[in-house]
Amino acid sequence: MSIVQHLGKKTGDISAILLAHYDVHARTLPWRVPPGGGLPDPYHVWMSEIMLQQTTVAAVISYFEKFTARWPGFAQLAAAQDADVMAAWAGLGYYARARNLLKCARVVVDQYGGFLPQSEAELLKLPGIGPYTAAAITAIAFGQRAVVVDANVERVVTRLFAIGQALPAAKPAIRAAMDAITPHARSGDFAQAMMDLGAGLCSVKSPQCARCPLAPFCTAHQAGQAELYPVKPLKKDKPLRQGTAFWVQREGHILLVKRANKGMLADMRALPDDGWTARSDGDGQPPFAANWQLSDKIVQHSFTHFTLEMRIAVTEGPPRADFGEYWPINSLDKAGLPTLFSKAIRAILAERRD
DNA sequence: AAATCGGGGGC
DNA sequence: GCCCCAGATTT
Numbered sequence: 001m002s003i004v005q006h007l008g009k010k011t012g013d014i015s016a017i018l019l020a021h022y023d024v025h026a027r028t029l030p031w032r033v034p035p036g037g038g039l040p041d042p043y044h045v046w047m048s049e050i051m052l053q054q055t056t057v058a059a060v061i062s063y064f065e066k067f068t069a070r071w072p073g074f075a076q077l078a079a080a081q082d083a084d085v086m087a088a089w090a091g092l093g094y095y096a097r098a099r100n101l102l103k104c105a106r107v108v109v110d111q112y113g114g115f116l117p118q119s120e121a122e123l124l125k126l127p128g129i130g131p132y133t134a135a136a137i138t139a140i141a142f143g144q145r146a147v148v149v150d151a152n153v154e155r156v157v158t159r160l161f162a163i164g165q166a167l168p169a170a171k172p173a174i175r176a177a178m179d180a181i182t183p184h185a186r187s188g189d190f191a192q193a194m195m196d197l198g199a200g201l202c203s204v205k206s207p208q209c210a211r212c213p214l215a216p217f218c219t220a221h222q223a224g225q226a227e228l229y230p231v232k233p234l235k236k237d238k239p240l241r242q243g244t245a246f247w248v249q250r251e252g253h254i255l256l257v258k259r260a261n262k263g264m265l266a267d268m269r270a271l272p273d274d275g276w277t278a279r280s281d282g283d284g285q286p287p288f289a290a291n292w293q294l295s296d297k298i299v300q301h302s303f304t305h306f307t308l309e310m311r312i313a314v315t316e317g318p319p320r321a322d323f324g325e326y327w328p329i330n331s332l333d334k335a336g337l338p339t340l341f342s343k344a345i346r347a348i349l350a351e352r353r354d
Numbered sequence: 355a356a357a358t359c360g361g362g363g364g365c
Numbered sequence: 366g367c368c369c370c371a372g373a374t375t376t
Contacts, residue, residue, distance in 0.1 A: 048371080049371065051371090052370085052371040052372090053370090053371070053372045053373070054359090054360085054361095054369090054370055054371085054372055054373090055360085055361080055362090055370065055371080055372095056361095056362070056363065056369085056370050056371090057370090057371080058362080058363065059361070059362060059363080059370090060371090091360090091361075091362095092360080092361075093359080093360030093361045093362085094359055094360055094361085094372085094373090095359080095360080096358095096359065096373075096374075097359095097372090097373080100373080100374090127373095128372095128373070128374095129373085130372060130373045130374080131372085131373090132371070132372060132373085133371085133372075133373085136371065148371085150370090150371045150372080151369080151370060151371075151372085152370090152371065153371090168355085168356095191371090192371090195371055198371090199370090199371085203364095204364095204368075204369065204370095205364085205365070205368090205369095206365095232368095232369095235368090263358090263359085264358090264359070264360090265359090265360085266359090278357095278358075278359090301360090301361090302360090302361085303359075303360060303361085304358075304359060304360065304361090305357075305358065305359080338360075338361090339360075339361060339362090340360085340361095
């Protein structure tokens with residue numbers, strides 16, 4: 001018997017009860033309008049959904065405010081300088097999203113008259129918009145029914161129906177179950193209600209089933225095993241890589257470079273480095289011959305699939321490098337550097353204060 | 355199907 | 366320290 005058949009007539013009860021709960025308990029977020037307040041601005045929905053990919057609400061809020069204040073709509077964003085957008089995204093991570101954000105805004109302006117297409121299939125063709133984001137925009141911004149599945153929904157649904165298959169193999173079953181409980185009216189609110197539930201009561205570690213409006217429907221809870229779902233795949237161990245970054249100082253400025261347009265931290269402004277990657281250590285070779293002094297400070301930074309220990313070599317005065325740009329030390333916070341290099345700079349400046 | 359791609363918050 | 370997060374894209 002399939003999950004959908006097993007649900008029977010309870011599917012409507014789940015959405016009705018959860019929506020009633022959402023009407024009272026919805027989180028207030030900058031990209032939302034209160035329940036019953038009509039549809040939000042599609043530009044805001046799109047912007048928030050891109051920023052929220054694999055990123056917590058708490059980390060996104062200030063970036064959302066900054067971006068929408070500086071670029072209030074698709075037209076303004078499409079006209080922005082690439083480097084300005086990349087710098088504004090600095091610190092949020094997954095920088096391919098920033099490049100795709102800009103690409104997408106330009107496609108919307110050039111090919112869609114400045115408005116997002118309203119069909120899920122058409123949204124799916126746009127840069128940076130995958131199955132989750134296309135469904136979320138369709139439901140939340142345009143009020144059309146769509147089946148929205150993110151990590152919160154995966155957790156809530158696997159618990160509701162005790163789906164014991166491991167991720168990612170469980171995804172088709174999860175989607176089928178979400179499809180079965182998604183209402184035709186207010187499917188956007190329903191999706192957000194499921195996400196609020198996953199971010200709050202139905203948490204990873206210690207779910208608060210006693211306060212959950214869906215507890216009467218929840219198979220995992222009834223078995224006292226909510227925290228066992230979803231079943232995750234074993235994760236591989238992260239390698240430790242060694243690398244070096246180079247601090248080239250001249251007359252109150254330091255040398256910054258633009259990283260390659262592929263791979264780690266692509267297109268971002270950065271300190272020169274010795275070519276470290278996720279797969280191999282750097283070669284330790286500086287960008288040019290000089291009197292290099294190796295700092296005692298070592299920056300440790302953990303990425304998704306490896307950890308980097310980065311040493312910092314310092315040189316001052318001539319020779320002048322014939323590449324990159326010299327940036328004023330006292331405004332390095334405005335250079336738009338990824339966190340790894342911000343850490344390195346803080347380390348050197350702290351060393352000098354000591 | 356598996357690997358790649360950041361960073362911070364929670365515990 | 367480890368786990369996770371409003372995933373998409375490439376390999």
